[in-house]
Amino acid sequence: MTQRVAVIGAGKIGEALLSGMLRGGKRPGDLMVTARRPERAKELHDRYGVEAVGNAEAAEAADTLILTVKPQDMGALLDEFGAQVPADRLVVSGAAGIPTAYLEARLAPGTPVVRVMTNTPALVDEAMSAISAGAHATEDHLKRTEEIFQGVGKTIRVPEKQQDAVTALSGSGPAYFYLLVEAMTDAGILLGLPRAAAHDLIVQAAVGASVMLRDSGEHPALLREAVTSPAGTTIAAIRELENHGVRAALLAALEAAANRSKELAEGLK
Ligand SMILES: NC(=O)C1=CN([C@@H]2O[C@H](COP(=O)(O)OP(=O)(O)OC[C@H]3O[C@@H](n4cnc5c(N)ncnc54)[C@H](OP(=O)(O)O)[C@@H]3O)[C@@H](O)[C@H]2O)C=CC1
Numbered sequence: 001m002t003q004r005v006a007v008i009g010a011g012k013i014g015e016a017l018l019s020g021m022l023r024g025g026k027r028p029g030d031l032m033v034t035a036r037r038p039e040r041a042k043e044l045h046d047r048y049g050v051e052a053v054g055n056a057e058a059a060e061a062a063d064t065l066i067l068t069v070k071p072q073d074m075g076a077l078l079d080e081f082g083a084q085v086p087a088d089r090l091v092v093s094g095a096a097g098i099p100t101a102y103l104e105a106r107l108a109p110g111t112p113v114v115r116v117m118t119n120t121p122a123l124v125d126e127a128m129s130a131i132s133a134g135a136h137a138t139e140d141h142l143k144r145t146e147e148i149f150q151g152v153g154k155t156i157r158v159p160e161k162q163q164d165a166v167t168a169l170s171g172s173g174p175a176y177f178y179l180l181v182e183a184m185t186d187a188g189i190l191l192g193l194p195r196a197a198a199h200d201l202i203v204q205a206a207v208g209a210s211v212m213l214r215d216s217g218e219h220p221a222l223l224r225e226a227v228t229s230p231a232g233t234t235i236a237a238i239r240e241l242e243n244h245g246v247r248a249a250l251l252a253a254l255e256a257a258a259n260r261s262k263e264l265a266e267g268l269k
């Protein structure tokens with residue numbers, strides 16, 4: 001029997017997953033979405049042909065519920081419909097910072113919960129999604145979750161205690177690269193290049209470097225050494241990056257992201 005999947009709170013991540021499941025071969029009739037605003041529900045229905053329903057209706061009709069509301073909205077969502085979710089539903093939470101135990105305490109006893117941290121490259125099927133089982137999730141539940149998220153990229157399984165670190169690395173990770181591209185494009189402007197050319201040069205350098213990192217199997221230090229000629233241009237730039245503490249800044253930045261993920265859990269009522 002076809003499993004029905006509902007995306008509960010389909011914003012940016014929810015829509016990315018929805019579109020990925022459709023690209024992966026699910027039919028609109030296998031899927032449903034919920035949204036807080038009627039105009040958002042209509043937009044998703046018009047764009048993807050999926051049924052837009054209320055949260056309680058989705059809980060009743062779907063086998064798998066993927067919760068993609070913001071962490072701050074999770075408590076209200078569970079207060080609203082937690083008691084209406086039958087205990088045999090698979091509940092997948094995509095929210096940063098929220099422990100599976102928090103959901104389990106607000107769902108019927110024994111409800112299987114899986115926690116996933118994905119990222120926005122799901123929109124181009126290049127997501128990294130890290131998956132952790134809650135107390136009642138079985139191998140079958142993990143496989144069902146992997147099947148959904150493999151449609152939008154790669155998956156790995158991690159112990160739940162690593163999810164704050166995962167969030168800091170891959171969940172937020174794309175934003176760090178966008179920031180670097182923005183800053184390097186400005187550097188191109190400083191050096192007198194037209195903005196469009198500077199953008200294209202840096203984006204293609206990023207794409208080329210990413211593919212080499214992924215496909216060559218080489219350590220990043222070796223790939224960097226191959227670019228860094230004696231007394232050349234690259235080492236002149238690297239000296240400045242080291243002088244400005246870029247490595248230390250990244251260590252501190254990712255630690256701050258992981259701490260923020262932990263704080264999101266501490267702020268839950
Ligand atoms: N953005 C990212 O890069 C990543 C985000 N995440 C996680 O994914 C989750 C979603 O993030 P993102 O997509 O960016 O956020 P969005 O705000 O884009 O999406 C959340 C959606 O949930 C809707 N919503 C809130 N409460 C309810 C409710 N009770 N019933 C139905 N719909 C509801 C919101 O409606 P409204 O539009 O009215 O606010 C909104 O459309 C977060 O928990 C975040 O931690 C994980 C990895 C990466």
Ligand SMILES: O=C(O)[C@@H]1CCC=N1
Nearest residue numbers: 096167170171172173
């Ligand atoms: O910034 C955030 O909180 C979310 C979680 C990971 C990426 N975006």
